[in-house]
Amino acid sequence: MSARGLRRAAVTALCATALVSSGCSLGPDDLPSVRGGIGDSYDVHLEFAGVMNLPNGADVMMDGLRIGEVSEVAVRSDTVRVTVRLGEDSRVPASTRAIIRQNTLLGDTYVALDHDAVGPAERFLRADDTIDVDRTSSPPQLEDTIAVLAYFVNGGSIQRIQDTMGRINAVLPVPGDTRRLAALVSTDLRDLSGGIGEIDRLLDGFDATAVAVNSRAETLGTLFSADTGYYWRRVAINIVSYISQILPSVGSVYEGGLWLVPMLNSLADTGGVLRGLWDSGPADAARIADFLRLTVLPFAAHPAITIRSVETGAGEQIIADVENLLRMLGAVR
Known part of the structure; x- marks a missing residue:
């Protein structure tokens, strides 16, 4: 390797060392x-x-x-x-x-x-x-949250939820029945809402009754006092004593009074007939009044007879001859 190549290698190694040493001191918090x-x-x-x-x-x-x-x-x-x-x-x-x-x-x-x-x-x-x-x-700590999620997933909770939903779906009615049930419930609720006024009126009545009773508490208290209890006890004793005296005589009448049964039956029948006459009396009285007013009284005031037909044994009409005869007698006007 030439001297020039050695110098290049030394400069590259120096730059790499400086970059690594400076990079080790750079943290996430130093980033903008x-x-x-x-x-x-x-x-x-x-x-x-x-x-x-x-x-x-x-x-x-x-x-x-x-x-x-x-x-x-x-x-x-x-x-x-x-x-x-x-x-x-x-x-x-x-x-x-x-x-x-x-x-x-x-x-x-x-x-x-x-x-x-x-x-x-x-x-x-x-x-x-x-x-x-x-x-x-x-x-909460991230590890605790992940542990809870892992237990939830791996512990069978999801499967249990799925089984529960399956059971709920199995017991629920079909959609058509559910709609009909909802319609009935809505109708009942509307009827209930329409009767709220009656319920309020009933509650107002209860309230008024309670107020009236409360306003007369002192008077009602006297009904349950010791003196009142003694009074009602004496009344009961007297009533029982009188009844005990009457019962023997009632018993003797009961034993010896069988002969009264036919008479009482006859009286019952007579009462039924009288009750029928009583019930039909107004209508009969009206008919009698009409007969007297429309028939008897007019005839008594102006007595007259209207002859409409006179026939012989052979069926011939002789009404004209009879009319002439009555006119000659002065009986026809």
């Missing part, structure tokens, strides 16, 4: 953020129990907007201090809660700032303010 800078900003500190794999440059989101990024993650004795750089025009309420989230299981982590409705007296975070660990939430 692909989202660009924040511009004018101020720093706020967040205390977490753990931050999983939160990198520098991670987004800080609030109300769905990116308002800053993580500038530093420092491990302390019992917490992890995360310093975030927020835009100068960002107004973060002092009661905000910080949560580390991921969009997907293996997605990028970011810091989410969650807060309640902002009141007029709400104070906002200033530079170097700190959100304590009591108001921050750390995400």
Whole structure:
């Protein structure tokens, strides 16, 4: 190899050594953020129990907007201090809660700032303010999440869910029956909604009754007092004593009164006939009144007979001869 080739090899080896040594000191945190800078900003500190794999440059989101990024993650004795750089025009309420989230299981982590409705007296975070660990939430470890998913997949949970759905589908009626059932239920619900007024009226009646009873509580209380109980007890004793005196005489009448049975049957028949006469009495009275008013009284006031036909034994009409005869006698007007 010539001297010129040796010099080229030495320069190449020197450049490779410099590149490797400089590359070993380059970390992911030294790379610039692909989202660009924040511009004018101020720093706020967040205390977490753990931050999983939160990198520098991670987004800080609030109300769905990116308002800053993580500038530093420092491990302390019992917490992890995360310093975030927020835009100068960002107004973060002092009661905000910080949560580390991921969009997907293996997605990028970011810091989410969650807060309640902002009141007029709400104070906002200033530079170097700190959100304590009591108001921050750390995400579960990725290994624990993957272990839970693996147990869920390999433990037969999916198969059990599939079997359960199969049993549910087996016991459910066919779609046509389901539609008819839904139609009946909807009809019942409409009828129920239409009768809400009646239910309200019933409840109002119960309420009015309860109010009336409550307003007369003192009067009702006297009905159950000791004096009232003594009164009703004496009444019961007197009634029982009278009945005990009457029962022997009633028994003697019962034993010796069999002869009364035919008479009572006759009285029952007579009562039935009288009841029939009583029921038909108004109609018969109306007929008699009509007969007297329309027939008897007019005849008594103007007695007359209308002869329409006079026949011989052979069937010949002699009404004209009879009329002439009666006229000569002065009986025809």
